[in-house]
Amino acid sequence: MTSFSEVFIGLDLGTTTSKALVRTGDHRDIGIVEAPTPWHKYPDGRTETSAEILLNLARQLISRAISTAESALGPVRARGIAVAGLAESGVLLDAAGRPAAPVLAWFDPRGHQQVDRLSAADPGFAGLFAAKTGLPWDCQASIAKLMWLQDNGWLIGPGARWLSVPEWIVHELGGDQVREPSLASRTGLIDQNTSDGWLDGFTAAGLPAGLLPPELAAGHCAGRLSADLAPTGSARAVLTVAGHDHPVAALGGGAVGPDELFNSSGTADVVARSIPGRLDDRQRRAVVGSGWSAGSHILPDTTLILAGVRGGLLLRRVLTSLGADSPEGRAALDRASLAVDALPPGLEVSGAGPTGNDVVIRLGDDATPATIWAAATRYTAAEIRTLLANIERVVGPHRRGVASGGWTRMSSVRAAKASAIDHLSFSPVTQPGVTGAALLAMYAVSDGSTALADFVVQACRDTDPITVHR
Structure with missing residues (x-):
């Protein structure tokens, strides 16, 4: 048989x-x-x-x-x-x-x-x-x-x-x-x-x-x-x-408890937060006004609130513009950017272009690939920190955070995220x-x-x- x-x-x-x-x-x-x-x-x-x-x-x-x-x-x-x-x-x-x-x-x-x-x-x-x-x-x-x-x-x-x-x-x-x-x-x-x-x-x-x-x-x-x-x-x-x-990715990454936050770091930088029970009309209106949405989680009797920024898209475009999209180039840039402390005067990376999909880089004389990459990772992390600050006024702080996804394989991205998201750990699950x-x-x-x-x-x-x- x-x-x-x-x-x-x-x-x-x-x-x-x-x-x-x-x-x-x-x-x-x-x-x-x-x-x-x-x-x-x-x-x-x-x-x-x-x-x-x-x-x-x-x-x-x-x-x-x-x-x-x-x-x-x-x-x-x-x-x-x-x-x-x-x-x-x-x-x-x-x-x-x-x-x-x-x-x-x-x-x-x-x-x-x-x-x-x-x-x-x-x-x-x-x-x-x-x-x-x-x-x-x-x-x-x-x-x-x-x-x-x-x-x-x-x-x-x-x-x-x-x-x-x-x-x-x-x-x-x-x-x-x-x-x-x-x-x-x-x-x-x-x-x-x-x-x-x-x-x-x-x-x-x-x-x-x-x-x-x-x-x-x-x-x-x-x-x-x-x-x-x-x-x-x-x-x-x-x-x-x-x-x-x-929410399925949050489950796969191990964020399954009450008031836990999951950050999926792919093309989109998505933040998913579990809230026990249901929100009321006033809370849902406030959630939407804070730049988030609220709906059903896959976990029973749990609300999912969701928001995101185009972090991964921005990082990919910056990486390509710096000529560091090969595995070797990415690793070298990752190591070099970890040594960056303060950014040079005048250097700024943002996603505030006219279409909402653009990347804007402003350079000064002292900019280097490492400082440009550090500015990009810090910008995307700051965008998430702003989202969290807005929503915490409505539903309070999260208890635990978990991040996963392709960009979290880079130490520079992990460092930036850890500075922006409280109580954060990184899941070994890649998909x-x-x-x-x-x-x-x-x-x-x-x-x-x-x-x-x-x-x-x-x-x-x-x-x-x-x-x-x-």
């Missing part, structure tokens, strides 16, 4: 790159496979893809993950698959359950005219929106994308459904149509007081109240992988929606998003007798090094 090794697969469908991680039942990470997320970008800033393209991407990643596991372990059987990813992007389904519109990127600018129109018609709507949903009234939330689709020829009538990208993938792989709370809280259609649909928001946007499916928490079984979609070694695997990529998803795949197969946070703490005690396969 053939002996199989049991494995669990976590997917993280991201903005730039999508990944899948394979983990064994005894918590060994076998490998990560990754591929570019296939967005189509237009010259005017529009960015979109299709539901079918994303489904094919997910299936390919699962198949490649199984092959990676078989290369290392021999015959395998996938017991659980969890899908995390971007939140505001979603798939509009018609009454027959078929994709009926393009998938707009979460950062796509479409919807701003609809936002402006509703604001003009009801000047108090923006404040009410922040109080009820915990989000700023802008074109990022799914509600604005849905309003744009409706205004531009896509019918959203009775029987239509809106699934976030991870929810859609799980459904098409064989799961039920479900609404995972951390993803749904980014739509702008959920009343955070009740976790149910916000009827006034549906009415104001002209959307049917049954647009979102029933709720199912992250890490709970949403169904099983369809036999006709399953690559060898994955038939009948338990499926679960892992949730929004940021927290897929790590958190894999943990939720394992939890979905467990008997549920252990609380999710305790399950993660136990599982994260020992993690093997990971090989990345491009």
Whole structure:
């Protein structure tokens, strides 16, 4: 009789790159496979893809993950698959359950005219929106994308459904149509007081109240992988929606306690904070006014507040401009910048360009690559410190901080972050998003007798090094 090794697969469908991680039942990470997320970008800033393209991407990643596991372990059987990813992007389904519109990127600018129109018609709507949903009234939330689709020829009538990208993938792989709370809280259609649909928001946007499916928490079984979609070694695997990529990454990095802060240091420098229980309308409005958002965490009975700066993007551009984007050049610059004390007069690095994406460097006579890099790391850290100072006036200080992500491999970045974030430690997990998803795949197969946070703490005690396969 053939002996199989049991494995669990976590997917993280991201903005730039999508990944899948394979983990064994005894918590060994076998490998990560990754591929570019296939967005189509237009010259005017529009960015979109299709539901079918994303489904094919997910299936390919699962198949490649199984092959990676078989290369290392021999015959395998996938017991659980969890899908995390971007939140505001979603798939509009018609009454027959078929994709009926393009998938707009979460950062796509479409919807701003609809936002402006509703604001003009009801000047108090923006404040009410922040109080009820915990989000700023802008074109990022799914509600604005849905309003744009409706205004531009896509019918959203009775029987239509809106699934976030991870929810859609799980459904098409064989799961039920479900609404995972951390993803749904980014739509702008959920009343955070009740976790149910916000009827006034549906009415104001002209959307049917049954647009979102029933709720199912992250890490709970949403169904099983369809036999006709399953690559060898994955038939009948338990499926679960892992949730929004940021709280899933916090889970993977080990930030699972109350009042804990997770800093994901990738292309975006994202700060995610757990708050026990629910905020009230006044607190949510204050959170949004402080430059943050508030929604559901993947941890039970926990609020997630979220903010970010374009720290990683700025650091990458500065690194490239200094000619230090090779491993050797990066290491040399990292060492040299640690010796920098005071910055030379006149030197300033910021991200305050006219587009919001630009990097501005002002130089004096004494500037060197090391001082320029030190200025860049200190600027991004100061931006986070400002965010924290603003939010602490609303919800108080955090108890513990954890940072992870590619930029934290540099000592200079770690030093800058430690100066800005109190009680900070650094996670050895290099890919927290897929790590958190894999943990939720394992939890979905467990008997549920252990609380999710305790399950993660136990599982994260020992993690093997990971090989990345491009």
